Amino acid sequence: MKVTRREVLKTVAAASALAAIGVPLTTVVKAADNEPDEWVKSVCRFCGTGCGVMVGIKDGKCVTVKGDPNNHNAGFLCLKGALMPPIVYSKDRVTQPYIRKKGKLEPASWDEAMGLVASKFKAAIKDHGPQSVAYYGSGQALTEETYLASKIWKAGLGSNNVEGNPRLCMASAVGGYVTTFGKDEPCGSYSDIDAATCFFIIGSNMSECHPILFKRVAARKQANPNVKVIVVDPRKTNTARIADEHVSFKPGTDLAILNSMAYVIIQEEMDGQRFHNKYVTFMTNDKKKVDFDAYMKFLEDYTPEKVEELSGVPADQIRRIAIMFAESSGAMSFWCMGLNQRIRGVWANNLVSNLHLLTGQIGKPGATPFSLTGQPNACGGVRDTGGLCHLLPAGRLIKKPEHRAQLEKQWGLEPGTIAPKPGLHTIALWNAFSEAKVKAVFVLCTNPAHSLPNANIYLEGMKRDDNFMVLSEPFMDALTVKYADVLLPAAFWCEKRGTYGCSERRYSLLMKSVEPMGECKSDFDILMDFARRMDVDPKVIPFKTVDDVWNEWREVSSITPYNFMGITRARMEKESGILWPCPTEDHPGTKIRYVRGEDPNIPKDYKNKYHFYGKKDGRAVIWLRPYKGAAEEPDAEYPMVLTTGRVIDHWHTGTMTMKVPELRRSFPKAYVEVNIDDAKKAGIKNGDDVLLETRRDKMVFQAKVSDVCRPGLVFVPWYDVNLLINKLTLNAFDAGSKQPEYKICAIRIKKV
Ligand code: SF4
Known part of the structure; x- marks a missing residue:
């Protein structure tokens, strides 16, 4: 059936609301009015759901997209995903380099622009040392781009000032997983949705922010009326509207609610004693191991009655949701920015995992804690490859000499090449840039002028004449363009090749489907050009193509529990996403971690079922994390x-x-x-x-x-x-994850 453009638009307008409640969007997907010559496999450019798409090409142009039926999204896309093509050909595309002269961006050649960038970075390093330069990247850059940038800075320039916008969205989830399990990234996968009987959604408006996953949750509930949905959110969002229990609470008190749920579970004797006796350590905030009795004592401050007073949630409702969670045959928790963008974000993450470890709701189909990611490649590109100031690839830490030494050996570099001190985290970095202590920053694939909290400080800093910002960006109207000293035209999405890794440890290939517009170049080409002009040791950048970077990343991961060796380019071209760890080419990928028989990191003859190998003793941690309020609570002035x-x-x-x-x-x-x-x-x-x-x-x-x-x-x-x-x-941030508290600040309002 041929569908007209007008019909598409009508469908699209109606589908916006439908998507929020999980109605299938096949109508949108079918509605291409421009039959393509060819379909090329890719991934949606937007959220961390990471839906597979097929890009329709006609006469060398991207004319449409449809959902990839073989990826986890089974052919479905939400509206944003379905409407990507016009973005590629926007009149606002940056198609040539620019240099700011007398306050105005003037067209320049690539050679002029890159020559200026290199001279500014060289001058900063010569006069102020390597810590005066920085890279600020993105959870939207390709995995290969982030890996390359991080390597250029850390191994080539001697600067660990490598940060990116995932610090603003996922750092607390990383902190939560690492402190609880010893390793980053979720234990389960999207397929758990199809087996869960209780969804515990806290700090996430999944229906709007991850619509295709929410559709899967809603379908599960629709098919099985016994499936329960609990939504903990101070807003009655579209997500909350399908909930059996919507828990509305005073913002910031969710830590107390989570502890109270644990209290009820123990009181009702619904904790999984056989599980936590064998696989869990109880630990206080100051890292002292304690026993189960001490945990019970700690929880006495969180009886439902006490927490009702604090949070405004009726004690009976706290009891009901705790029991619902514990008695289900499979409880799956989802959370996102509501827990992460907090000054106690890591603690909030720990407390969700506590509930799973206390009840044994983990490592079986449908039972897992599961953080949702905001960006398409924050997990894959930044977290996994170590694109932050304290990290090295595959979960290694800069501060650990043995991790630096291991990586220097893998990279074939002299011992001591990587500086031993972590660099500046995002807020510290932009503070330093605003004070012109960091002299030159390379911003790639992100829009910090818009996304940093307490933005006035940083906008002022970006205006200074005594610091320098180069921006690689596809769109002229991104706010950061107004402040860039050099603007580089970046190839966009379907104009380049590389990899995205979504929320569930799934890596999918984005194949190049069209040529870049104008003079645009891929960020791989831009970074390689930069590295050569900076006289970076050729041993650091032995890459000819983006696939060479991927292959080095596979090798680098192979001696760690990440292990990507089996995810070859040939496989990625054929398959629609593979979940790591995946040690060999015949390995199907890993849906459940830390369980014998599922996770290839656990030897087959290991005697117990679970092994939390990220921790030395193989036990995950239940943390005794107390309730603490927000950085800026409402008061008489800002109520x-x-x-x-x-x-x-x-x-x-x-x-x-x-x-x-x-x-x-x-x-x-x-x-x-x-x-x-x-x-x-x-x-x-x-x-x-x-x-x-x-x-x-x-x-x-x-x-x-x-x-x-x-x-x-x-x-x-x-x-x-x-x-x-x-x-x-507010730019106050979590002491552990350094993620800012976007979600809560004091305000007053009045009618104008
Ligand atoms: S749910 Fe996210 S990844 Fe999937 S189509 Fe929508 S925006 Fe894209």
Whole structure:
């Protein structure tokens, strides 16, 4: 059946709402009105769900996409994914290099632009040492690009100032997994959704932020009415609307709720004693091992009655959800920014895993803690390959001499090449850049002017004349372009080849399907050019193609529990995603970690069923993490709480999705969501202009009055560059993960 463009658009507009409640989007997928000559395998450019797509090519141009039926998304895409092609050909594409002269970006040749970049970086290193230069990358860059950049900086330039936007979105999840299990990344996989009988969703609006996964959750519930859904969120989101229990709580008190659930589970004798006796260590905040009795004593501060007072959640509801979780045959937890973007983000992550370890709800189909990732390659590109200031590839740490030595040997470099001190984490890095202590930064595939919290500080810093920022970016209207000293035209998505690794440890190949526009180059080519001009030792960059980088990464991972050796390029071209660890070419990939017979890191003759090999004693940790409030609690002056987040039709800074007319029309402008009771008290009506004011800045938004936010809470989506809510957010960060607390700050509102 041939479908007209008008019909597509009608379908698309309607499907926006449907996607939120998990209605299949095959109509959108079928609706290509431009029959392609060829379909090329790739991955969606947006969220960490990592849906496989097939890119339709006609006359050398990307004309349409459809879901890859062989990838985990089984052919489904949400609207954002289905509407990617027009973004490629946006009039806002950067198609040639620019150099800022007298405040204005002027066209330049590649040689002029890269020559200037190299001279600035060389001068900074000569005058101020290698710690005065930095790389700031992205969970949207390809795995090979991040691996290469990290290697150039750490092994080639002697600087560990390698950071990226995943620090802003996933660092607390990394901290949570590493402290609990000794290794990063989820234990389970998406296929657990099809076996779970209880979904515990906390700090995630999955229906809007990971719609295709939410569709799978909703389908599971629809097919089996006994499947329970618990949603813990101070907003009554679309996700909460399918919940059996929606737990609305005072923002910031979720740590107490999680401890209270553990208290109830033990009181009801629903803990899995055989499991935690054998496989778990109980540990206090100051890393002292304690016994189960000490844990029970610690939890006495979290009786449901005490926590009701603190959190506003009825004690009976805490009991109900704890029992629901413990008695299910398979409990699967999902969380995302609601837990991660917090000053106690690592603790919040630990407390979710505690519930699984306490009940033994782990390592069997349908039972697993599972963090959701915001970006398509934050896991694969940045976490796994070590693209942060304290990491080396495959979970190794810069501060550990044996890890540095191991990697130097694998890279064929002199011992001592890698500097022993971790570099600056994201907030410290941008503070240092704003003070011109870091002199030169290379920003690639991300938009920090829009995404950093408490943005005014950093926008001022980016304006300085005594520091230098080069930006590799596909779009002219990304806010960071306004501040770049050199702008490089980056090839976009289907114009280059490489790998994305999504939330479930699945790596899929994005095949190049069209030639880059204008003078655009892939970030692989840009980084290699930069490294050569910086006179980086050729031994550090022995790569001719992006596939050479992938093959080196496989080798580097092979002596670690990551082990990608079996994920060859030939396999990736044929298959639609493979989950690591995958040690050999005939290995199918690993869906369940830490379980004998499932995880290839556990010897077959190992005598126990579970082995948390990330910990020396093979035991995972249940942490005694106390409740602590937010960095900035509401008070008499600023009596409400501001939280920020995403909407279904826009992705992150909106640079891409605002280019799609259908998506822009559905959410043209950011707004403030106000609870009906709060609105009544303040005399605010739907559509009124409302002044939002925090200790950092103030701004006017149009009100959307509804029952979504609980009283005392307001929500603003952060995609809108013209209403930059990050001027109001807070840059306080978690002491362990260094991830900022975007989710909670004190605010006051009034009708303008
Ligand atoms: S759910 Fe995420 S990865 Fe999948 S199509 Fe939508 S935006 Fe893309």
